Amino acid sequence: MIESLRGGLIVSCQAYPGEPLRDPRAMALIAQSAAEGGAVGIRAQGLDDIRLIHEAVALPQIGLWKVGAGGVFITPTLEHALAVVAAGAEIVAIDGTRRPRPDGLSLAETIAAIHEQTGALVMADAGSFDDGLAAQDAGADIVGTTLSGYTDEGPTSSGPDLELVATLSNRLIVPVFAEGRIHTPEHARAAIDAGAFAVVVGTAITHPATITSWFAEAIRA
Numbered sequence: 001m002i003e004s005l006r007g008g009l010i011v012s013c014q015a016y017p018g019e020p021l022r023d024p025r026a027m028a029l030i031a032q033s034a035a036e037g038g039a040v041g042i043r044a045q046g047l048d049d050i051r052l053i054h055e056a057v058a059l060p061q062i063g064l065w066k067v068g069a070g071g072v073f074i075t076p077t078l079e080h081a082l083a084v085v086a087a088g089a090e091i092v093a094i095d096g097t098r099r100p101r102p103d104g105l106s107l108a109e110t111i112a113a114i115h116e117q118t119g120a121l122v123m124a125d126a127g128s129f130d131d132g133l134a135a136q137d138a139g140a141d142i143v144g145t146t147l148s149g150y151t152d153e154g155p156t157s158s159g160p161d162l163e164l165v166a167t168l169s170n171r172l173i174v175p176v177f178a179e180g181r182i183h184t185p186e187h188a189r190a191a192i193d194a195g196a197f198a199v200v201v202g203t204a205i206t207h208p209a210t211i212t213s214w215f216a217e218a219i220r221a
């Protein structure tokens with residue numbers, strides 16, 4: 001399955017609490033559109049979204065469950081991860097940083113339990129080079145640059161962290177997925193050229209409010 005993602009575009013279909021598109025049916029339609037456009041995989045948040053997208057789109061899915069928006073919030077516990085897999089995700093994305101986890105398990109214990117109890121692959125969402133190395137050591141099947149700029153390890157840049165993509169891709173044996181602030185086709189190409197196994201794009205494809213704001217700001221006097 002992972003081979004079907006090599007060199008491809010994965011589209012992250014997420015709406016945030018309180019937003020008009022925060023509805024699994026909307027996300028399923030967006031995921032179908034992404035598939036038509038050439039996505040090789042879908043990333044989705046929340047059990048209902050994962051279930052519906054699984055029914056609607058025959059592509060591998062990276063599932064996650066966000067709890068809150070600070071600290072360890074991407075699929076923070078083993079329990080959340082198992083629920084994401086039960087909802088149909090072939091890959092479960094979990095926080096892949098070295099921060100303490102709310103259920104007290106280590107990253108290695110969490111990944112081992114997911115592997116023991118399910119057939120799913122684990123994508124560790126890392127925030128830095130050291131996170132990525134530790135996540136591979138902990139048994140992650142995939143390391144993502146998802147959390148670069150969102151932990152206290154470094155500032156958030158306006159574009160993708162291509163340097164992290166390159167350094168992790170050079171060093172790791174497991175596939176590195178470039179994710180986070182990839183806003184243009186040129187960014188996506190640059191991430192592949194930097195060694196990414198696959199590229200995950202969310203906002204620039206699936207978040208109309210942000211895309212609108214880019215245009216609105218560009219023409220404001």
Ligand SMILES: CC(=O)N[C@H](C=O)[C@@H](O)[C@H](O)[C@H](O)COP(=O)(O)O
Binds near residue numbers: 012
């Ligand atoms: C940091 C965090 O919470 N990232 C989340 C992870 O699933 C999503 O909110 C992002 O949209 C996703 O990573 C894709 O990135 P971008 O939307 O920048 O293309």
